[in-house]
Amino acid sequence: MVDYSFMAAIQLAVYAGGVIVLIIFSVLLVHHIELRLEVSKLSQRILAGLLSLSGLALTLYAIFTYEFSVIENTNSIEVHDIGLGMLSYKEGGFILPFEVISVLLVAVMIGAIVIAKGKRLEQ
């Protein structure tokens, strides 16, 4: 509704396609778990709840006491602009973070494989 359809697409692809599948696979791998999910101790839940509520109260107070200077507009975010910005090295361009993220993803892939393989890699 923010007219950010690109994000929606990304979310769908990454989360629904990638992360959920990953988690379901891992759940299946560790199929040792019980059918019923236990809940933690009451004291822990109450404390966590209190903490969350107080943090929420603090944040809401911060938000509502601040004067946001909203600029009315009807811009929509075009994929075309996102693509240009991602590869631009002029001002407002994000080519460097783009490259860094790529490297990071490669490292993560390799790291995940190494960790998950475990001992057999050493042999």
Added chain:
Amino acid sequence: MDFSYTILIPLIPLAVFLLLGINYKSIKPSVSGWIGSLGLFATLVLSYYTAYQYFFVVGKVGDIYQTFTEQWRWMSFTETLYIDMGVMIDQISVMMLVVVSTISFMVHLYSRGYMKGDPGYTKFFAFLSLFTFSMMGLVLAVNLFQIYIFWELVGVSSFLLIGYYYTKPSAVAAAKKAFIVTRFADLGFLIGILIIGYYGGSYDFATLNDLEGNVITNWASTSFMGLSVITWGLLLIFIGGAGKSAMFPLHIWLPDAMEGPTPVSALIHAATMVVAGVYLVARLFPLYYFVEDGYALNVVAWVGAFSALFAAIIALTQNDIKRVLAFSTMSQIGYMMLALGVSGYYGHDGLGYMASMFHLFTHAMFKGLLFLGAGSIIHAIHSNYLQDMGGLRKYMPITHITFLIAALSIAGFPGFAGFFSKDEILVAAYEHNKLIYVIGVVVAGLTAFYMFRLYFGIFWGKDTKYEHTPHESPVSMTFPLVFLAIMSAVAGYIHFSEYVTVDHQPFEAHLNYPLAAIAVGVGLLGIILAFIFYKKPSGLPEKVAASFGSLYQWAFDKFYFDELYLFVTKEIIFKRISAPFAWFDRHIVDGTMNLIGNSTVSGSEKIKKIQTGRVQDYAFAFIAGAVVLAMIFIYKWII
């Protein structure tokens, strides 16, 4: 005249002590004996040279003996409070140098024979050198602090040497007793030093003894309870001197100190350390005489007289020959104190002072000889008791003759050294206080009696059968005996009044024939009585002792002073005063410390439970902390 080479006189024995002490396991006994004796010989030569230089060459300027001091600033606290160390060369210190080095050297030679075969031989010589160093330092002291420091050092050496046979409980107890009693007396000494230094303005002997100085002219400025503060200080200093010199009532340590080896008794408890108290009073004599018209000096005289009489009575009854000699020493030191006490200052009035120093000199000779002779006898028979001895003149001729010479000297037989010195004391006493003179004469008679009781009991008396025949001691032991015997005989002919006087000017001292005749008569009476009682074994001594009944028993038990002191310390001080303090220290002070320690441990036991190892708890703390900090710092809700 530069007398700074005299600093070597104490330093050579110190070097010997350090050398023998550090290497005492690796040096062979015979070598250590040689090292000790050679060191002392060097000291002896230096002392005699100093004496020759002082008395005969440069000491006198226009008929007045000068005082030479060399001192170095050791510790400086403020402008007026500082401690110097140095050497003070005047008549009495040079005389004491001669006495101490002579007796110490003789004792070193003697010990080479007496202590042969003893496992701690090197240690013994190390301690003897330590003692000689301390005594020399005391004698050469330039101010009250230095004399106090060396006073304590002498006490330590005495402790080490009395407790030399450390495996014997009685020796250890005796060493402790000596040190504690003298240390207790030194408390008085220290307080006296501080009083005199504070009110007098200086600790230096030259400044204190100055006749036009602040102390002697202004002594009346501050008083306390009717007496001048300076008098109190002098009385307290005399308490220190009385402790070290075994005057009544601080005499209890001297008989027990005979537990040490006999050369130690000869050196320390007869000739040198016990006269340190006399030396102290002599050193401060102008103060004692001029302040409050000699009030403190009067106290000194009466304490000396009483101690002399008290000790002589006890000495009549004792059976251990070393104990008889110990009480005899106490009695003779009483004579020296008495002589100082009756002395004046100017010219012939200073006869008491001169006589006291003279008696110190001769007493060192003949008492040292008596102890060394006793050691020779004990070495031969292996027993200290009179009952085990008798008829020894056949077996030990040299010891016999030298002991006889010493006994005649101490009894005041005409011609020997003791006669001259004792006579001067009695003349000085007669001119000052007749009652003290009478006490002196009575003590002279008692001295002759108990001395010859000892002589006849050992060398004549009954013909005891010995298990193994006693033989004469080796040359290392008899040479000192002979030397000291010669000194006991001829030392009386030194014209002491030309050398050692209180106002630094020589005077003529003549023999007062009527008084001398009385003293000699009393002495001969004592000798004859002893001859009758003891030369041949008879029942006479026991009958006389029995007729005195309980009085004899009291004297034999030293008038129960040891028991009295033991009662006071054990019952009153230990149980009533010290025990509560000990309880407080153990339970409250230590308890608080333990409480602090234990609370830290238990506190940390409780705190460590925060570290649970669960990620969620850590995250909780993290987020809670962030929220709280945000509230505090960004929104200032709480602060």
Added chain:
Amino acid sequence: MIQGISIYEILTLTSIIFFIGIYGFLTRKNLITMLLSIELILNASAINFVVINTYLYPDVLQGVFFSVFIVAIAAAETALAVAIVINLYKLITSVEVEDTETMKY
């Protein structure tokens, strides 16, 4: 920019989602469900970026890019976390948080 909805409402929404995520992280017993809560936290912050971008600074695109990066990083982190969980499972055959308490006092 959405007509009729002020920025306050959207920011309130994202804050609520964020703190629900935190509550979930502190309360769950299963390691996998803790990971899901972390996803919530990350997504909430991504929405925050986008909203502030479109409402307050409409002519630049930094917020949008940031949200793209956040998604990428969230995915990468989840992948690694799952790999670690699988490795841990091989060691202790359990995915309960209680069994990972070896670093306690």
